[in-house]
Amino acid sequence: MSASAVRIRGLTKTFGTGDSAVHALRGVDLDALYGQATYLVGPSGCGKTTLISIIAGLLHRDGGELEVLGTDHATFRAGQLTRWRSENVGFIFQAFNLIPQLTVAENVAVPLVIRGESRRRAVAKAEELLEKVGLGGRAKAKPTKLSGGQQQRVAIARSLVHDPRILVCDEPTSALDAQTGRRVMDLITAVAHGPDRAVIVVTHDDRIFHLADRVVHMNDGTVTKVEVKG
């Protein structure tokens, strides 16, 4: 097995066509190694969310090479990508994307239910994780009743509940105070350092940079610098 959980070469993505075309990714090279937290930083609009959405299999690339956990999404037949994602990927969205009709615990349980676990076991596991992010008391609430920071922690619990091999986080601490931010980053960093696991964190939060094993700087759709820590 290669040491790279994610290996990307010359990745391109354009939204729209003609005069309105936006070249979001203009030939990105990136490696995210097993056992590491790779941080992705750069100004608003430089392509961070686009890049991690492609890695997670939520968006198709236009060109370039991509290998995630040893496979290229393009080799999957219909339906296989969704299955692969539900088995391997945790995603914390920039906008938390919680389902308003479900309770907090049911939201967190979604990845397990998709994977075929019984609702009762899934919710029990969800409640365990909610405890870890400091929301044990809010399991039965609807997400709209929670503060922004609490909703963010629900999204974080949901991304971790199925023990994903690759965890992709878009600004995971943007709505959190220092202490809560540290607590969730401990959980996220523990995933990064687990066997056969890798984490990619998009962030502007300089309070958490010291947790990175590798910092990838982006600007205007390309990688401009890679810092290897430690």
Ligand SMILES: Nc1ncnc2c1ncn2[C@@H]1O[C@H](COP(=O)(O)OP(=O)(O)OP(=O)(O)O)[C@@H](O)[C@H]1O
């Ligand atoms: N679905 C879309 N349709 C059209 N343009 C898009 C779409 N998604 C992203 N873009 C454009 O692609 C570029 C990169 O966007 P992206 O969301 O990846 O940036 P980002 O680095 O995540 O920014 P931020 O830090 O503000 O979240 C931007 O110019 C954005 O307007």
Ligand SMILES: [Mg+2]
């Ligand atoms: Mg973004």
